[in-house]
Amino acid sequence: MTFRSRAWFDGDDEVAMSHRVALRLDDADRGKPVVGIADTASALNPCNIGFARLIPEIERGIRDAGGVPARFPVMSLGEDLMKPSAMLYRNLVAIELEETVRANPLDGVVYLANCDKSVPASIMAAVTTNLPSLLLLGGARAAPLFDGKPLGTGTDLWRALDERRAGRMDDAQWRALERTLSCAGPGACNTMGTASTMAILTEVVGMSLPGTAGLSAVGDELTVTAYRTGVAVTEAVLADERPASRLTQVSLDNAIRALAAVAGSTNAVIHLAAIAGRLGLEAGLARMDALWRDIDLLADVEPSGAGLIHDFRRDGGVPALAAAMGDQFDTTALAGDGRAWSEITASAPAPTGVIHSRTSPVATGPTLAAVFGSLAPTGAVIKTAAASPGLLTHTGRALVFDDYADMRERLDDESLVVTAEDVIVVRTCGPVGVPGMPEWGMAPIPRRLVEQGVTDMVRISDGRMSGTSFGTVVLHVSPESAVGGPLALVHDGDPIELDVPSRRLSLLVGEDELARRRADWRPAPTRHLRGWPRLYAERVLQAPDGCDLDFLAAPLPETRPFIEPVVGRS
Template sequence: MSASERDGEGRGEGPAARYRSAEWFEGDDEVAVLNRVALRVGPHDRGRPVIGIADTSSGLNPCNAAFELVLPELERGVREAGGIPVRFPAMSLGEDLMKPSAMLYRNLLAIELEENARAHPLDGLVLLANCDKTVPAALMAAASVELPSLLLLGGARSAPRLDGRPLGSGTDLWRLLEQRRAGLVDAEKWGEVERVLSCAGPGSCNTMGTASTMALMAEALGMALPGSTGCPSADGELARLAHATGVQVVRQVQQDQLPQHRLTQPALDNAFRLLAAVGGSTNAVVHLAAVAGRLGLDCSLERVDRLWSDVPLLVDVEPCGTRLIQDFHQAGGLLSLAAAMIPAGLLHGGVATASGAPLADIAAAAPAPSGVIRTVAEPLRPGPTLAAVFGTLAPSGAVIKTAAASPDLLQHSGRAVVFDDYKEMRVRLDDEDLAVDPEDVLVVRGCGPVGVPGMPEWGMAPIPRRLVAAGVRDMVRVTDGRMSGTSFGTVVLHVAPEAAVGGALALVRDGDRITLDLERRRLDLEVDEPELDRRRQQTDPPARQHLRGWPRHYQEHVLQAPQGCDLDYLTGPTPESRRFVHPVVGRS
C-alpha cells in the first residue's frame, strides 16, 4: 500500500486523492495546473492533506502576540504528520483597543473563518485564538464549517509584581480604580500601576477572565489539546503544544474526525459545569449559547441554571479567588479539576478530548487536587457560583455570578437609578451631588446586542464616588449589557429582552423599586401592569445609530443574549448534505 493510500484510510473514501483539496488539484486541465501552481503543490505533495492555519496575530492585539513565536513549531508538526501547512490571515479581535466592543465583530470573524475554509482547498483547520472574542469566534466557525479543526491557544501573560505581590490583569486594576476614586491611590501610585502592567508582556489576562475561561471551555469541548488552559505565553510549553496541535489535526483529517463528533450535549453540559467550578466569566454563557445554536444543542437558561445548582467553587483564581491562571495550570488545570468532579458525578467522563482519549482516562493520571484546585468535599465555597434569574424585568432571563457578589445583596429590594448613556453614567457617578444611596439599584441599559450595538462590557457600573469614598464597595446593578470576566460585584447581566428591542428594562424610571431574589431566581420590577402599559405607549423605539456597513447589518440580524447574540441566519445545525460545499472549481 502506498503512503498516499495509507493517509486516506479511515475516511471511507478510498485513497487520499479523495481529500477535499483533491477537487482543486487532481486532473490535467488548465484549472488544476493553475491551482497546483498557486499553492506550489508538486508531485511529492499529491495526496497530502492541506491544513489551513488561521493566523489572528496582530500588532493591535497583544493577547495574540505570542503566536509569531510558535507558528514555526505548528507548521513543523503539520509537515511531520504528513500535511501541508498553509497560513492565511484572519481578523484579530483585540479586547483592549476595539470599540465599542470586540463583541460586535465576533460574528464577523466567525463568518470570515467559515467562508475562508469553504472557499479554499483545505482539508483541516488550526485556528489561532487567544483574546476574549477570537476563541468563541473560532469555536462557532468550527461548529459550522464541518472540517477537522483544532484551536491553538496563545497562553497567558506574565504577572509583574506590585507592592511585592503578583498583579492580576483586570481584577486588580478594577480594585485599584475603586481605591483611586475613593482618594486612596494618588497620581504617582496610579502611574506606577500603569508602568507595572506594561511589563506583563504578550498573552491573555492572567486571571479567570473571559480569555482564560474560554480557553477552558475550548479544552472542555475537545477543541484544544489537554493542558492548554493557562499555559504561560512565554514558556517553551506553548511551542510544544503548537507542534502537537499540528500533528493532531493531520491525524483528525486522516481519520475524518469532525468537531461535531466532540461538540455534543454532554460536552456542552460539562463546559457549563466547569464554568461554575472555576467561577468563570459570565461572557462564556453567551459564547457557549452561540456555539450550541450552531449545532442545535440545548443551552436554555433554565437548563443551565440546573447544571449550575450543585457545583461549588473549586478553583482559587481571581476574581472569585486569590491566585492567577498560571497557578491553575501548574496545579494540573482542567484535568485535575475533572479528576475532582467526575467521581462526584459533576462531569461526564466519557466525552472525547482533542487528543482523542476520553476525559476520564486522561484525568485519572492528572495530579490530585490540592491548593489552587479543591476537592468537592472541601470547596472554596458552596454552589451555586452562577445563576440565571427570571421575572418581570427579565422575562427571557438574566445571569449573575453569585461567587463574585455580596451575599447580603442577593436578596435585595431598592430604588432604581437609571443610566441610558455610558459617558453620561461615568460623569454622573462622579458627581458628589448625585441622589443615590447604597440601597439603590443602578440600572445601566441600552447596551445590549442591538442597543450599542455589540453588547459592550458596561454593566459593572462603578460605585458612585461619594459612596465609594464612604466605604461602600458593592451595590446591586442591573444591565442588558455584559461585564468583563475579570470584574466582580452584585451585577445582574444580559437582561433579556434588552431595552433597545422593547424589553421591560426600557420602562424603568428613577425611583421604581427593583427586587432581586436569588433563592426564587427572580428579578422583578415592582410596578403595576397598567402603569407599564402607559409607559409602553409613551416610549419611542430608539433610533438606530448606524446606517451602513457591518454595524447596521449586525443590528438588523443579531439575536438576544440567551441565544448567544449570533446572527439569526447562522443558527441551526449544518445538514450533512452541505458538508464540504465549496465553489465550483473552475476559472474565476
C-alpha cells in the first residue's frame, strides 16, 4: 500500500534526499511506514514522567511490526504544578499534536498520555487527524499505607484537609501525610479521578488496547503494553485501520454510560463533549442525562466507593465492567485491537469484588445528573454518587465568592456569617473567567462549620472540581458568569433551589429584579492582553460544548477535512 510518508521520501531529487537524510533512513527503512511517538514525559509532570522508560519498548514494537519509529516531544499537561489549570492548555496541546502530525511524514501515531488533560488532548488530535493511532496510558501510582490504610491520592488529601482545618490533625500528622504522598511514586492518581476515568473511557472508545486501564505505573505489565501498543499501531497502519472506524456514536454512548457506571470524574463530561465536537457526534447534556438515568454504580472505587483503581484492574478492568453492564454496553463497538467488544466480554471474568453486577450494585443510580433552570439555562452537572442524598433537594440562601483567594481566606474566618443551610456560590472561574476553568468548584466547608461537624453543603460553581473530590457540588454552570450568565446576577442572601430529582437549578428572584441587575452588570476587564490565554478567552466554547475553541469544533464530519501539506522544499 502507499503510505503517507512516501510523499516525503520517494524520488531521487534533492528534496526527497534531504528528507531521507533528516530522518536518517537507511536502505532497509525505505518504503516502511513511519510511526510517531508523541512523548509527553516531563520532570514537571509526575504522572507522565515514567514514559521515558517505555519509549524503547514502543520503538522495539514498531520495528518488529515493520515500521520506523520517530519520537517527538509534546508539551506535558500536569495537574500538580500548572496554574491556573492544565485545562487552559488542553486545546493548545491538541493543536500542537494535530499540526505536528500534519506537517511531518507520519503514517501513524502512538500518543503517550496519562495526566488528566493529556488524554483528551491526544484523543482530540487523533480523531481530527484520523491517522492510525492508539494512546498508551502511563498507569496509576502506588498506594502506600497511611494510618494503616492504602492512600488514595487526591481523595484522602481532601479528607485530611478538613481534618486539619477542624483541628483534628496536628502538624506532625500533616507532615507524615506529605511524606507518604511522596512515597507513592510516579503515575496518575489511583482513585477514580479524571486520569483513571479518562483511561477507562479511552479503552471503551477503542483508543487504547483492551484490558490496560488501571495498570500500575511501574512494573512489567506496562512495559509489555508499551511494546504491544507499538506493534498494534504499526499493524493498523499496514491495514489502514483508523480511529473513525472505532470512535462512533455507538462507542461514544458506551463511554457516556460507562462514565456513570464508575461514577467517574465530572471533567470527563467536558472532554467527551469536546471529542464529540471534533467528530460531529452528539454528547449534549440532555443526551448524557438520558443515558445516565438507568445506570447504577458498579465500580467500588474512591471517592464514591472504597477501593482504588488498582483493585478495579485486578477485578477484570474495563472488559469485566463492560460485561457487567450487559445490554447497557453495546458490544458491537470496536475495541482498540480491532475486535468487537462482544468477543472481549465473552471471556471477561465475572465480577467478584470491586466491580459489581447489576443485580448487586454498589449503589443505585443515577450517579451523575444534568440540571437546568433559571440559574443554568444551558445546563450544569452534579455527581450525585459523591453527594449527600439529603441535599439533592435543597433551598438555601446564597453566599457568593468572586475570587478564589478571597474565598479560601473568608471560609477560614471564624467570624463569617454562614450556616449549613446556606448555598456557597463560587463564580468567575469558568472557561473565560480565569481563563481556563480551574478546579475551584469544591469550595471547602467553612472552618467554623467543619469544627461543628458539618461535612457537606450545597456548592454551585461555573468552575470544575477534581475527579478525586466529593460533596454536593453543582459544576460547569452555563452560561458562565464571566459572559453574563445568570450566575453573575446572584447576590448574597438570594434563595437558590436545587432539585436534582426534577433536574432543576433555580434562582428564586423575580424577573424585574433580575432585569435591573442585568442592566447594571458589566464584564470584568480582560485579564490577559496577549498570547494563548487571550486567544483562549476570546474563542473558547462553554462547558456543555466541551470548552474547545470555536474554530476547532466541527458541526458535521464532512466539514473537518485534514488538509495535507504541500511537500516540497521547506
